[in-house]
Amino acid sequence: MKWPMDWLKRLAAYATAGMIALFARLLTAVRAIWYGTNPREVQRIYYANHASHGDSVLIWTVLPPRIRDKTRPVAGSDYWERGRLRQFIGRSVFNCVFIERASGSHSNPLAPVQEALDDGASLIFFPEGTRNTTDEMLLPFKSGLFYLARSRPTVELVPVWIENLNRVMPKGEVVPIPLICTVTFGTPFMYQPGTDKSRFLQQASEALTTLANIVREADRG
């Protein structure tokens, strides 16, 4: 009895995915720059700067389809679990891994993310934890990326710099404006056993700011 609905839902998810990617391209003419690596089908955590709800959409759009199918954005459940449309997009289209951002619960908030890694998925992760609305390049990283990397040290960490999307749709605006965006993939690295938390987070953060400066330099040529 369930199969026609499941089938329809999957079809709808597939069509919605195509429309979202098309919309993202019309709005931003987004271009991937594989600066430090090539698109490869290995398990990776793509960690990126976060300024807009569109960030994971943009990374997802530029990933080649085969890799995209195995890559799941990590997102706060407070935003994506609200309302049926968001739930459909978050779950069925992007196959997000949801985490509880509100602290205070006793369970490990990263448990679902580690589970996804154990299933072989790659992740899109925003280590700042929240959208950056300041003039700083990055907010200080939360500890999440460190605990993930330490608990699954064979997963490649790829810094990803998203340029300009914060101007397309700043926090609080409803209408996006069309501007050209780029998504630049930096050099992958792995967690070196023994690295302590603050050192690791500083290295990861520096890898991303270095990449950002390279992107901005390359435009001027």
Next chain:
Amino acid sequence: MANASGDLALVFGGVFSVLVFASALSAYLRYRYSPDGRNVVLENLDARIMSWWAIVAMLGFAFIWGKTGVIVLFGLCSFAALREFVTLTNTKRADHWALAASFFVVLPIQYLLVWHEWYGLYSIFIPVYAFLFIPIISVLREDTRQYLVRIAETQWGLMICVFCASHVPALLSLDIPGYQGRNVLLIAFLVIVVQSSDVFQYVWGKLLGKHKLAPSLSPSKTVEGAVGGLLSASLLGASLFWITPFSPLQAALLSLLITLMGMFGGLVLSAIKRDRGVKDWGHLIAGHGGFIDRLDSVVFSAPVFFHVVRYSWT
């Protein structure tokens, strides 16, 4: 009067033959001098020719579709060009609504007015009404940092990318006695002459170029390329007089005028690129750069061509 679609087919046949020749030549040159794909100039040349195929195909499709097709095509070009332009401006968050209005209100209205052939309004809509209202929208956010720079950049982007570009489809509305139903050929004439001038300048520059024309603006432009390009394109324009309402001499003089405007348009937009510290406006047109890199000469020549033809032939 000869049949417009017959002439259009001839013109496209000519362009098609040139592209076939160019592709064959490029394939030979690459086979001979860049077998491993390492010769940057030849690889770029090949990408440029491939993009030309796409541009010609899109123009052909728009011409067959008719007036609506031409307006949709140039409306999309305006959108892509404005997107490139605004990306390089200093606009801030306070301009968000002003920019949204530029893209989603001003641009569609301008092309709708062109579609309705409302000359009295489309020729002042952006220079007067957008000019007054866009700064009002921006000022409501009360952010005064670089305010004049921001509103001036927005207005300039609208003028170049939307207002000027919309004068290409506006050519369709000109009512020239004895030329009814053939106006699409005026667009073909403008685009072929101006774009061939760019190509001729490139070719003459590569063959004979010695003296830089404006080294700090555009390192690849040479005096030899410019003179050879303008003259070759004017000759080509004269030889196309049969698709226009002009005599051969008039066609040559108009060609010289629009290729000059086109060349200076290229220099002006190069100066803006230098100022912003970028090489290209975008990356969407392989080998050429962005939409503005390809349209710079057309947007500068279109309004002048439009007005000269309007005052002298209608």
